[in-house]
Amino acid sequence: MxxxxxxxxxxxxxxxxxxxxxxxxxxxxxxxxxxxxFSAPHVQATTSSPVPVWILQLGNGVFVGVEPELSTDTALAVKKHSPFPHTAVMSMLEGGSKNMAEAQSYARVTYEAMDSSYAQGSAETVAAKIGTLLHSLRA
Structure with missing residues (x-):
């Protein structure tokens, strides 16, 4: 084709x-x-969109889930900054949504960035907020 x-x-x-x-x-x-x-350049978001986050804590472990498809780099960043010794990161929950590429993907013009409906930096923002949520559970 x-x-x-x-x-x-x-x-x-x-x-x-x-x-x-x-x-x-x-x-x-x-x-x-x-x-x-792609017939048009990627358009940056001018408004914010909610990104649902699900966290299930089981003892010393957590399952973290989000609706958009995260890159491996973003999932690894969440795991790295998690205060839990066991952290599993899952994406595409509740029907899923488009890719949420990390900032460097926009500079590289990757498929994930061009397919994303999220603005550059969104993945880092969501990862940081997930980290804050996880740390609040350990407090």
């Missing part, structure tokens, strides 16, 4: 030629596919 609105015919032909030269495969046998297309 090819989305010609995001890649020009010239770019597709050039890609086929490059692959053919490098691989020895005939250009007619090369299929160029597009899995994700």
């Amino acid at each position: 090819l989305d010609l609105t995001s890649i020009s015919a010239e770019a597709i032909a050039a890609t086929r030629t490059t692959i053919a030269k490098a691989s020895g495969v005939a250009t007619a046998d090369i299929v160029v596919t597009v899995t994700h297309t």
Whole structure:
């Protein structure tokens, strides 16, 4: 499947030629596919959106859950700053929502950042607030 609105015919032909030269495969046998297309730049949020957080404490451990899909870096940051020796971080709860990419993903223009409906810095803000909640449970 090819989305010609995001890649020009010239770019597709050039890609086929490059692959053919490098691989020895005939250009007619090369299929160029597009899995994700973006026709507009990512728009930063101008309002805030609630991010539900669920915490279940079981003895010296906690399960932390959020609705958006968190990056591994964000989940590891939550675990690192948790006062509990056992912390599990889960995302996509209650039906889930879009990616919540960490700030560096916006600079790298990653899929997660471009797919996100959250503003840059949201992941760090949520991770910090989760840390505050976890520390309040240990007090």
